Amino acid sequence: MKEENEIEVLRHSLFYRICHWTIFSTFFILLITGLFIGRVFNLKAPDKSLFLDIHFYTSIVFGAAWFFMLGYIIAKEWKFFSIIRIPYGIKFFIAELRAWFKLGPHVEDPRGYDPKKKEYVEKIIPTEILVWWTYFALAIIMGITGLSIYFNLDFIYNAFDDVARALMIDDGYTLFRIIHRLGMFVFGVIVLTHFYAVIIFGVIKSMFTGRRLEKIKYHEEAEE
């Protein structure tokens, strides 16, 4: 139901939505094949080499979708997702964490759209900056470790032998396998949080339709 101070706008372009759902679907393929390859929860792949091939080729699509999305963000949404906004995201996260433990008030939702200028004053919840960059960094880490293991790129993982030994791990190769496995869990944690967040912040529908009712805010108000 549209309220007085709301306006329906295009929140996500078609290109962005395609990237998002490509990442979403390939992530699930990677997750399922990965669980079987890594025998997590004692799952056993009926044909491990087939699962490994699916995992590998899917990861190429997954990685490509991330880079397309990164390109889009740099070109179109850098002012919201810029790296320099990470401290702002952390500040918001800490404030929300304090509020969660009832040690402080909740921070007001900063999102808003300026109909005069026909642009967002603020498009995202600040923690989205953290989530996006954590996702991206994880995708890179999973890509490097996964490809090194898959293609046995020993010149990469051997360089981490000393780091591995400091962590009481046999060698760089084992370290890479551990990172890849642990990365899967971290990915899972962020996906779960992300999934929950998009529901409570009411943005899931806009990722399908592209459109969302946004609060009207003016740049002047935001500057004040």
Add this chain to the structure above:
Amino acid sequence: MKYKMLVLALLLVALFVIPIGLCGVMYPRYGEVLGPSGSSFIPNETIQKIVVKEATHEECGKCHADIAENFTKSLHYTLAGMKEEFRKGAGEAFGVDMPKGCTKCHTECSSCHGNFTTAHTQKVPMEVCVECHHARAGVNYVGYLAGMKAKGPNPDVHYEKGLECTDCHTFEEIHGDGKYYTSEKLAVKVRCEDCHLTGRVVKNMKATFDPNKIAHRIHDGKLACYACHAGWYQTCYNCHLDVLIKEKKKKIDKSYTDKFWLIRGYDGKIKPAYLMYVSYENKTHVGWVEYCPHTITKKAKDCSFCHEKAEVMYPQTVQKGEVLGPSKASFIPIGKTVLGVQVDLIGYGLLAGVIIGLIVHIGRHVGGKK
């Protein structure tokens, strides 16, 4: 009469002359001993000692004192490896001593070297080793199952190339190096790397190794060569100890050659292990012992043999029990660890944490709306 006297006279001559002649061969006394300093005639005291009744270490030790002294500490003499393994495993579990039949392998110099003459004239043939090592290593090496009762899947590649036991196993390993060992794993010092990393030439054959093979690079230092290059080994299932003790007969239920398990050896390397499933008066004990199968093949097992079979890498999931052998030997831990903590546990912890957090958050929302 004259004829009889002649025979008697000849016999008397023979009785004195022949030993003197032999002594002349073994113990010449004329002239001086040349060559490197330290060479000498055999001393008179030693000559007096050589009245060999039986080739025991006491008798042989009269001349070979160092070897005999070391031998009394060797596993061939003490059988400490078997005794210790039994004590730690079934012995402790059932409160019984090692059956006497198990110690009949106790050796003396004569067990391998024969009598005084053969000991000094003949090299110990491989058949002598196989005769005693007839349960696993010896017979498997030549391609047979225990007791030479049937052919195994394959003999050891070294056997096929004409190598005998003593081509790998050194003098010190067999006769002892003066140290008292409680396990064959510690006493046996020979390693594949001794020849294959150095390119040693044995019987005109050069040992080879390809360091660039992916499997060699990945597993370097982590696996014993025979974890991949062993063909097979024999595992007996359910040794009836009570039958062995009471009836002095070996009774087992089954014997496998198609089972292959890996554990982490005392030196941290992944190695094959065999299962010792022993029953006694309705109780059972399961032990795992690291082992070097003497059925080496040139072609290694492929990756999937271990990496796609949890029961190979983690035999404890199939048959629980304890790892015997030298301390520090253990099952391969299930899952990787960081600073000693299992990665999967960290992962499950993270997932559980976020799920609990979300549930609490939902609960608060629902509570707040009410």
